[in-house]
Amino acid sequence: MSGPVRRVVLATHNPHKVEEFQGIVAATRPDLEVVGYDGPEPVEDGVTFAQNALIKARAAAAHTGLPALADDSGICVDVLGGAPGVFSAYWAGHAKDAAANLALLLDQLSDVADPHRTAQFRSTIALVVPGGAEHVVEGVWPGRLATAPAGGGGFGYDPIFVPDGQDGAERTAAELSPAEKNAESHRARAFVALAPLLATL
Template structure:
């Protein structure tokens, strides 16, 4: 079964694939995850005012375009002293979407004078699974006449640059599930670590892997940032990991159909 992950970030696709493999076990072999970016699908405008609304918006858009189940997540950093900002604007806090270094630098400047004890924060994630109603067929607005993988294949053949073209069909939605996950911690004053993305180098989670501390010069013995953790360590405690793990029953039910 193909499931489309509503992202153009291949790093996020890898992370979601790893989380599903850990929780689904052998059943994960029955799922082929593909990204919306690899299918040349456009990014929908995120008009929601909550993580849940934006996750569902993205998953609905992909499912309705492809006729395939879609997983989407929306996540961000909530800094308590900033009145829960940057929140849903986390990825574009400095202006340009996904400019991690600029976002981190701006956040550090904004809370520069805040004492360490008051730099508490949380990552929050909403993960959504949306399943299209392929039995009802597609309301065709362009060159796709049937549902499922046949439609997916035939719709991606005519882009001007020789690559696949965006799917133009629209499918009704059969079901949707959304789950929330959080990871609490504190914001440090300088980035540490080479893994992860976004604000990971600035965030020290409250939950830490046993027996592991920072090995970076001047910080030996300090708790790890998210960016210093291995992918498995981060997934075990992360907001995205918790939200996706909560989706597993819905994914299992989909596989059983």
């Protein structure tokens, strides 16, 4: 290896997000080690992805003394005016029940025809360096919502999200391999914008 590995904490207690970020980062920045966060969870009382990402990154940087990344993301459905959006994780209530969230969203769209089921996964990543700079970047993954879940991979709303631009038979994000998802996802797209900022660490 050409140089020392630099640790960056990912401000989440969600092991799926940690694993996904590790995959994305490893492909382009093997000199960075993404580690999970085990400190107290701050209250995410922002009303935008950017506000919540900064709240989480600031808390993790302060708690660990490491540069901190935080992702706030969700699914934004056009016919619902961009909802669930920032409330994606709590769409069916504060239990953060992924299956209930997905079922509720499908039920709300049950009478919506395919041409009107367009949606985007949005990821906003904040980078906070202790005592230093703060940066926010965004990635958008356009697609539409299927009428029923398919696939056993991914998490959250992945089983009903059909990304745009697929060749051949269309698959949901949950039917993509981890490598395919990590190359195209909203988090991967946000990371492309983040990479030059990480180079300054």
